[in-house]
Amino acid sequence: MNYTDYRQNITVQYCFPDNNSSCRKEIYTAPMYKFLLVFLSCVSVFTVFLNLLVIISISHFKQLHTPTNLLILSLSVADLLVGLFVMPVNIMQLIDSCWYLGKMACCVLPVINSVLSSASLCSLVFIAVDRYIAICDPLLYSTRVTVCKTSLFIILGWSSSLFYVILYLYFNDHFLPSQISTRCEGECVVVIAYSWVIVDLVVSFVVPCSVILILYSVIFNVARRQAKAVRAVINDASNKQGIKVLSSSETKAAKKLGTVIFVYLACWIPFYLSSLSTDSLIFVSVIYTVFGWLVLINSSVNPLIYAIFYPWFRKSVTFIVKCRIFKSSSSRLNLLPEQF
Template identity: 35%
Template sequence: MNQTGETAAVLFCFPHLQGSCPRTLRLYVTRVAMYAFMLTTILMTVCGNLLVIISVSHFKQLHSPTNFIILSLAVVDCCLGCFVMPFSMVRSIEGCWYLGKHFCKVHSSLDMMFCTTSILHLCLVSIDRYWAICHPLQYRTAVPISKVIMCIGIIWLFAFVFGFGVVFSEVNKVGLEALILMSSCVGSCALFFNKEWGIIASLVAFFIPGVVMTCLYIKIFHVARKHVRVISNRVATVSFHELKNQASEQRERKAAKTLAIVMGVFLLCWLPFFITTVIDPFINFMTPVGIFDALVWFGYFNSTFNPIIYAFFYPHFQKAFKVILTNFFCNVNTV
C-alpha cells in the first residue's frame, strides 16, 4: 500500500495488506499507562475471583445454596478475566484485532456468554435470598443444593447457546450488510446489532433479569425492615433461644444487603453499555468507538468489584480470605 502526503503518517494494523484498518494513534506514555491500568484490572479480576473460588471450595462452612451460586459467578468472572479481557485490552489500546475473523467471533461469543451468565447468576441469587428471608420456613425444602446446581447448569447452557447462537448465526447483522461491508477492514473486530437484536439481546441479558432482581430486593428490604421492628418490640423479653434466632435473622439481612450491593454495582457498571446498545442502531451507529470501548471496560470492572465487595462486607469470606492469604504467604516465606 503506497502512502504519500498526510496518509504517510497513518499507521496500519497490517501494513502489508490491502484494506488494512488504521491503528489508533496514542502517545507512548498513554499506551503504557493504559496497559498498566488494564493489566492491573485483569490481575485483580482473576486473583480476586480465584480467592472466592478457593474459599467456597475449601471451607465446608461456606457450602450453602447462596455460596454455590457465588462460586459459579466467580468462575464466570474469572473466565472473563482470562479469556476475554486480555484480548479486549489489545483491541482497545491498539485499535487492531490481530487474531483473525474466526477467533473474533469466538471472542465476541464468549463476551456475550459471560455477560449473560453473570446477570442471570445475580438474578438467581436474588431469588435465593427472597426465599431465605421472605419464606424462611420453606427455604430448606424449596431451595435445596441439588436444585441450585441444576439452575446453575441451565444458566450456563442457555448463555452458551444464546451467545454463540447470535454471533455465529449473524442474525444480529440482518439488514446491516451494506453498512458492515462499507466499514469493514482487515484488523477490525466489532459486534454490530441491528435494531431488533439490540433490543432483544439487551432485554434477555440485562433489563428483564434486572427488573426481576430489583422487585425481589425491594420485597426483601420491606420484609427486613418489618423484622427489625418486630425484634425491637421484643428486645426486652427475649429468651436465649430467641436471641439465637434473631442473630440468624440479622445475618440473613446482612447477607441480603451485601448481595444487593453486588447487584447495584452490576447495574451501575453495565447500564450505560446496554442503553447505548439499544440506542446506537437508531442513531445510525454514531457512538464513537472510543466511548463504546470505555463502556465495555466499565462493564468489565464489575467482575473486578465482586470479590472486593465480598471481602469488605461478608464476614465469612473475610475469614476465609485471611486464612488463604496467610497460608500462601507463610509457605512462600518458608520456601
C-alpha cells in the same frame, strides 16, 4: 488538552504494512493513555486473583458447600474467565486499535464475552432469588433450596446463556468466520440489527434488572419489618443494648443491598442506553469501549460485594495465604463455629 494537541499524540501506521487492504492503526502516546493501560491491566489481574480466592475457598472447604455459596462460585467462575480472557483481549485492542487474531477469534470472542456476561447475570438473579426465599420463607428454605437443585439451576443458567448467545449472533450473521465482513484487514466488527438490540435490551437487562430490584426491595422491607418486630419485643424487656445491635444490623443490611443495586445499575445502564443510539457496535469504537469496560469492571466488583462482606471469606483467605489448605484435614476446618 485541545483537539490539536490530542492529535499530535497519535502516531498513524498500518496494521499490516505489506497488505494493501490493511486498516490504519493509531498508537496513542499521551501519558494519560499509558496510565489507563496500566490501570486496566491491574484491574484484569485483580479480577483474576480475587475471583480465584473465592473459587478456592468455596471449593476447598466443605463447610462452604451450601446452595448460596454455589451460586457465588458460579458467579466467580464467570468473572474469573472475564478477567483471564476477555479483559486482556480488550486491553490489546486499546494498545494500537488493530485486530491481529483473525476472523475465527473475531467470531469466537463475542460468543465467550456474551456467554460470560449472561452467566454472570443469571448468577446475580439466582442469588437474589436465593436470598428472597431465605428471608421470606426461612422455615422451608432448607427443603426448597438444596445443593442438588442449585447445581441444576446453575447448569440450566449457563446452558440458557450459551443457547441465547448462539441464537443472537446467528441471526446477526456473526456466528461463522465466513459471515464476518470487514472494511479492511485488521478490523473486528460486530453488526447487530436494531430489532435484536431491543430484544437483547429486554432479555439481558430489563428482565434481570427488574427481578433483582423487585426481590431486593421485598427482602429489605421484610428484613426491616422483622427488625422492628424484634425491637418491639426488646423494648418491652427494656434491653437497650439489644436495640443498638439490631439497629446496626438493619443499617448494614440496607447499605449492602443498596451497594448491590447501585453497582449493578451503574455498570449496565450506560452500555444498554448507548446500544439504543446505533444499529452497529464497532469493536474499536470509543463509546463501546468505555461502556463495555464498565460492564467488565462489574466482574471485579462482584466478588467484593458477594464474598468479601462475608466473614467466612476473610477467614478462608487467611488459611490460603498461610498455605494451611495443603494440610490433609484443612477441608474440614470450621470457619465460623459461632454460626454452625
